[in-house]
Amino acid sequence: MDLFEYQGKQYFAKFGIPVSAGGAADTVDEAVKVADAAKYPVVVKAQVQVGGRGKAGGIKLANNADEVRLHAGNILGMDIKGHVVKRLWVEHASDIAEEYYASFTLDRAAKKHLLMLSAQGGVDIEEVAAKDPDAIVKLHINPVEGLSEAVAKKAATDAKIPAKALDGVAKILVSLYRCFTEGDCDLAEINPLILKPTGEVHALDAKVSLDNNASYRHPEWDEYRATEELDEREQLARESDLQYIGLSGTVGIIANGAGLAMSTLDVVNQVGGSAANFLDIGGGANADQMAAALGVINFDQNVKSIFINIFGGITRGEEVAKGIVEAMSRVDLRAPIVIRLDGTNAEEGREILAKAGIPESKLQSKPTMLEAARAAVAIANGK
């Protein structure tokens, strides 16, 4: 789950990372109120999860309440690359002496944490990486050992951060690493990390991506989930705990396992169709989950056929079959189903489907993935 800048800053603050005084605002009046409290000058920033906000006019400096009113009015409702601005972050404008870059991620190849640190911040770090790779220090951290302030300071020295900022940067790195590990982030990034003329080091932006698998130990994440940008289909799927991603095609997909679901999308594409979604009902899917999955697919008006692709391991064929029969009795499915059922208890499942007396115009069973894909695509394409 990706956080908005304002949420990222609030998350940073929990781990003692200094951020500017400010607040979120959904209306012009709220923006003025926050600005008054943060003290002028302030920066009014659009809260959208897309790069290039500044260039699009989504970030403005305001010296007084009238200017806040003007800019907040312009930015709220603005469309930035397809993202409509519904919320602002208003914070006290910082004086900047220097701009750095810092981030923590997991390096999957090394199976270690990775610190990236550069004295050249404030710009696209991938550009820095391309033009001047030596300007970025990359340091692997063993998750068992963690990051000490001494090691952080050494990294900062290697990154050619000036002496006056070394202690401040090292402290923030240690806090940011705590945020990354204890805070269960996939990514914790500060760009720019600024040095003020007064000598303090400070996070001017926040990019935080949280690991959904850890949500069970972070009840505080509920408020972030409420603001996630999901379409209606994705919202419905979330309520049923389904792994769903909305796409724009006409073949609704239900598969068990992420790999098989991805592969199902690929095969549908190869035989001339397009998928309406990615949906993994997961390992151990039962009748209720199958019924819920069909409900989500049925909600999508673009769907012309439904391809259920199940290869049972944990998922049991008879459960899948029961779910389909139950769903068809509960919901009036608009599109016909093509199913391919194999693996654990697949025969029992096929028997349940055969005995349910569902007409072939509503449900057909195919022996292989390719044949099922062809049948589903033929229906979707009106052939």
Next chain:
Amino acid sequence: MAIFVNENTKVIVQGLTGGQGKFHGLRNRAYGTKVVGGVTPGKGGQDVEGIPVYDSVADAVKATGADASFIAVPPKAASAAILEAAAAGVKFIVCITEGIPAQDEAKTFNTLLRDYPGVRLLGPNCPGIISPGKCNIGITAGEIAALPSAKGPNVGIVSRSGTLTYQALYELKQQGIGVSTCVGIGGDPVPGTSFVDCLAEFQKDPETHAIIMIGEIGGSAEEEAAEFIKANVTKPMSAYIAGVTAPAGKKMGHAGAIVSGGKGTAQGKMDALRAAGVKVGLNPTEAGSLMADIVKGLK
């Protein structure tokens, strides 16, 4: 021969009294796997259809001489279960648990590396391992795996995705090709066992004559495998990479399956494998028939 497991492997099931552990543990036993015990704290002395349950892995190992463990416990308990098994002297650990936080996974992996370097972890979030006719640890439906033939050629399978592992087994069975061992390494960001680990074992295994590899988008494990294949693998290979049509920036279910910053695309992985001499199919069926062609050439 087979890799990692064989007909003598003795397995305990951590979480045998839970729903998943019981269902799959009993299925593994029915397949012929030596399932010698189960572990559930507080339930020592009970049994699950004749399989004795112990309070701890140490107790179970002491009583049964188990050398492998099958972990089917919830995400919250999985890391501790893995480390408990390692501490008790279990050398091969299969963890099927889905949904373990990445931070826990990274910590557990590096703890094993530091404190128990001789222990191999398969998974988490993996379907397990099957050496047809000998040993099945995990959730694979044993009947879909073709037995290896004494004369060969037999194929080794390594896959990142659970259901695509079954699909690969199924395709080979349709083609009448025997399987030496099938390993599902799992789709999480920090798998205990990598493609490269499995490829190295398959290359050494005299019963494996060719290898199928099933990858997916995200990360760089397939690219690393391609480098390894180029330098070290002489056995012929076919491969399939899932996620050609996956849009960038969207996590495709598996925590590890995401194309970000133009990296980890299916196309990049297929190109790397092709450059290493691997025959790449555009769907699992095609990877299966490419393997059938390879096997014909070996006969």
